[in-house]
Amino acid sequence: MARICVLGAGVAGLSSAVNIQSILPEADITIIADQFNTESTSDGAAGNFGILLGRTNADICRLRCWTRDSFEWYHKICTSEDANIAGIHRTHGYQLWRTEQPPPFHGSFDYGYRILSKSELLKLPGNYKYGWELNTLMVECRRYLPWLMKRFKEKGGKVIRKQLKNIVEISGSYDVLVNCTGLGSRKLFDDKELVPIRGHTIRVKAPWIKTLFIADSDTYIYPGQDNVVLGGTRQRGEEKLDKDQRYYDDIMARCCSLVPSLKNAEVEKTWVGLRPWRPCVRLEVEMISVDGGRLPVVHNYGHGSDGVCISWGCGVDAANLVKQQLTETGSQRLVSKL
Amino acid sequence: MCLKNIQFGLNALICKELTANNILMAAREPSICVLGAGVIGLSSAVRIQDKFPRCDVTLLADRFSPDTTSDGSGGFWLPHLVGGTNQDSISKWSASTLDYMISLTKSPLANQIGVHLVSGYSFFSEPQCPEWRKLVLGYREVTDKELKLLLPKAKFGVFYTTVMINVKAYLPWLISRFKQKNGKVIQSRVDKIEDLLQKYDIVVNCTGIGANKLANDSDVIPIRGQVTRVKAPWIKHFMTYEGSDEHCEKYILPGTDTVVLGGTGQRGDWNTQIDDRDQQMIWDGCLEMIPSLKHAEMIRHWAGLRPHRSSGVRIETEKFSGGKMVVHNYGHGGAGVTLHWGCAGQVVEEIRAAIKSTVSRL
Numbered sequence: 001m002a003r004i005c006v007l008g009a010g011v012a013g014l015s016s017a018v019n020i021q022s023i024l025p026e027a028d029i030t031i032i033a034d035q036f037n038t039e040s041t042s043d044g045a046a047g048n049f050g051i052l053l054g055r056t057n058a059d060i061c062r063l064r065c066w067t068r069d070s071f072e073w074y075h076k077i078c079t080s081e082d083a084n085i086a087g088i089h090r091t092h093g094y095q096l097w098r099t100e101q102p103p104p105f106h107g108s109f110d111y112g113y114r115i116l117s118k119s120e121l122l123k124l125p126g127n128y129k130y131g132w133e134l135n136t137l138m139v140e141c142r143r144y145l146p147w148l149m150k151r152f153k154e155k156g157g158k159v160i161r162k163q164l165k166n167i168v169e170i171s172g173s174y175d176v177l178v179n180c181t182g183l184g185s186r187k188l189f190d191d192k193e194l195v196p197i198r199g200h201t202i203r204v205k206a207p208w209i210k211t212l213f214i215a216d217s218d219t220y221i222y223p224g225q226d227n228v229v230l231g232g233t234r235q236r237g238e239e240k241l242d243k244d245q246r247y248y249d250d251i252m253a254r255c256c257s258l259v260p261s262l263k264n265a266e267v268e269k270t271w272v273g274l275r276p277w278r279p280c281v282r283l284e285v286e287m288i289s290v291d292g293g294r295l296p297v298v299h300n301y302g303h304g305s306d307g308v309c310i311s312w313g314c315g316v317d318a319a320n321l322v323k324q325q326l327t328e329t330g331s332q333r334l335v336s337k338l
Numbered sequence: 339m340c341l342k343n344i345q346f347g348l349n350a351l352i353c354k355e356l357t358a359n360n361i362l363m364a365a366r367e368p369s370i371c372v373l374g375a376g377v378i379g380l381s382s383a384v385r386i387q388d389k390f391p392r393c394d395v396t397l398l399a400d401r402f403s404p405d406t407t408s409d410g411s412g413g414f415w416l417p418h419l420v421g422g423t424n425q426d427s428i429s430k431w432s433a434s435t436l437d438y439m440i441s442l443t444k445s446p447l448a449n450q451i452g453v454h455l456v457s458g459y460s461f462f463s464e465p466q467c468p469e470w471r472k473l474v475l476g477y478r479e480v481t482d483k484e485l486k487l488l489l490p491k492a493k494f495g496v497f498y499t500t501v502m503i504n505v506k507a508y509l510p511w512l513i514s515r516f517k518q519k520n521g522k523v524i525q526s527r528v529d530k531i532e533d534l535l536q537k538y539d540i541v542v543n544c545t546g547i548g549a550n551k552l553a554n555d556s557d558v559i560p561i562r563g564q565v566t567r568v569k570a571p572w573i574k575h576f577m578t579y580e581g582s583d584e585h586c587e588k589y590i591l592p593g594t595d596t597v598v599l600g601g602t603g604q605r606g607d608w609n610t611q612i613d614d615r616d617q618q619m620i621w622d623g624c625l626e627m628i629p630s631l632k633h634a635e636m637i638r639h640w641a642g643l644r645p646h647r648s649s650g651v652r653i654e655t656e657k658f659s660g661g662k663m664v665v666h667n668y669g670h671g672g673a674g675v676t677l678h679w680g681c682a683g684q685v686v687e688e689i690r691a692a693i694k695s696t697v698s699r700l
Contacts, residue, residue: 083630261448
């Protein structure tokens with residue numbers, strides 16, 4: 001029986017683990033992580049399904065597959081009985097720009113987008129010259145991660161809470177590793193290409209807000225199930241996680257200029273986190289040398305701002321790579337044992 | 339000849355007295371009583387105050403928020419069940435109301451006022467071309483993909499953005515506006531509108547279904563509507579389905595704190611008790627559209643009487659002796675919330691015209 005270890009229990013790790021279980025039901029799968037649920041970076045993400053090309057980089061073909069597979073999955077859940085338990089719901093609203101833009105990448109995959117007319121733009125807040133009406137979804141990790149974890153455990157998946165300093169601590173115990181450690185790969189796999197991009201969000205109680213707004217890509221209002229997520233910031237290379245009030249004040253001011261009634265919304269909590277950005281999403285196999293042998297590592301990290309959005313599709317891809325590795329190396333191991 | 343002169347003199351005297359009353363009325367500001375404190379009555383009272391700041395305006399009703407018909411309604415802007423009201427009036431009044439509501443959504447006090455933008459889908463079993471498509475925001479037909487993904491049984495659908503009112507917040511906001519400008523509020527039952535004319539110069543009749551008795555208008559008949567309110571905060575869109583196979587349109591409307599599931603449309607049914615079969619039908623119909631409603635927490639059920647008038651909304655001035663008048667504003671059917679602000683504006687025009695013609699006859 002193949003022994004698989006998924007490193008990381010954020011949305012990438014859980015999506016990979018659940019997908020692996022689905023195509024390798026006999027495999028022994030363990031998730032090892034030091035951060036779960038509200039401790040994870042994923043938990044802070046708003047979870048809006050939307051991608052801006054240029055922000056997330058990957059081979060365009062693969063990005064299409066990840067986006068398409070992810071949306072199909074989220075749509076299936078959000079039109080099922082489980083929608084609210086899994087934390088996925090449909091959203092609608094407007095994305096506003098100062099200048100004309102090429103069509104949104106996700107527009108061909110979600111429920112659809114529409115270019116706003118000049119008269120519509122005049123009625124909308126701000127003096128934006130260009131914009132889209134969006135129909136999409138929101139995947140809220142506060143509920144989605146526990147929902148995935150429950151599925152994983154129900155099918156016999158194991159979980160170990162542990163902070164790994166080095167891969168050699170566990171490399172002898174597994175046949176394949178799946179690395180979903182986000183920024184953790186800087187230390188664990190010596191990845192110098194990873195750059196943290198710090199982000200701040202505010203969650204407010206504003207149940208009368210049903211419409212999403214995104215302006216200039218950096219100011220956003222996402223109506224979640226329990227609260228409305230306001231953002232944000234995009235601070236490349238910043239790593240300190242102290243909650244600087246100036247950033248929150250600035251976010252609030254920008255969001256209130258779009259939707260004035262937010263001024264009276266009760267603030268529930270503020271958050272700061274680091275997007276694990278990489279010049280290219282790393283979703284590939286690396287053979288590493290351990291104990292005189294070779295251990296396949298399926299990397300699935302560096303998703304930047306779009307980790308939640310493409311998580312399911314990446315998990316499907318990662319699971320396929322794992323299966324491929326086991327099929328290739330499995331026979332080799334059998335031979336070497338003879 | 340002498341008799342003729344006396345007759346002439348008598349007539350002149352009567353005319354003089356009438357004229358004197360009119361002069362008196364013109365000399366002081368008319369006192370106005372708005373009868374009814376639902377969305378129609380309150381908006382009329384507020385707009386009358388705005389237009390005639392020197393008039394004494396009194397609001398008189400036996401029921402106030404949260405016990406009015408308006409309070410139970412979904413609060414969704416959409417012209418429907420308006421009987422024979424002429425289309426131009428529907429368009430004018432509903433457009434005026436929608437514009438006003440949209441402007442309120444941009445206020446920092448939008449939540450206290452109780453208005454919010456809401457978008458969503460209306461599905462049908464056959465293609466539609468409603469008049470109101472020109473009035474709502476961003477109206478478009480759904481794509482085949484959306485139809486397939488969201489409600490495969492439907493043959494046609496539209497997507498648009500409109501406004502929803504949290505009536506239980508909106509009515510108190512209107513009342514507080516009314517009181518801030520020294521409006522008087524009286525809780526009382528009235529059996530005859532004419533009785534009020536002894537005390538007030540102008541009565542604005544906003545009694546909704548009550549007009550059947552009070553205005554002796556048998557054309558006002560209830561169209562009963564039942565709804566269920568649930569807690570389902572993950573639902574951000576509205577969704578409605580009107581099928582030829584369906585007993586009545588089914589709808590899911592996301593309000594501020596609760597989601598309204600409906601509905602029924604039983605003509606001539608005066609029953610305001612909850613009907614279990616209606617409840618089940620609403621539940622089944624809505625669950626089919628959004629399965630996750632299964633987990634929604636039930637809050638309450640309600641049944642109310644849409645004040646439908648087959649000949650349409652009645653906004654009309656009825657003149658009485660002594661320069662007194664009753665301005666009727668009732669019969670809005672299922673579109674009270676949708677038409678209220680525009681109709682209140684029409685009432686203001688009626689009053690202005692009536693006062694002007696009274697003065698000009700002097």
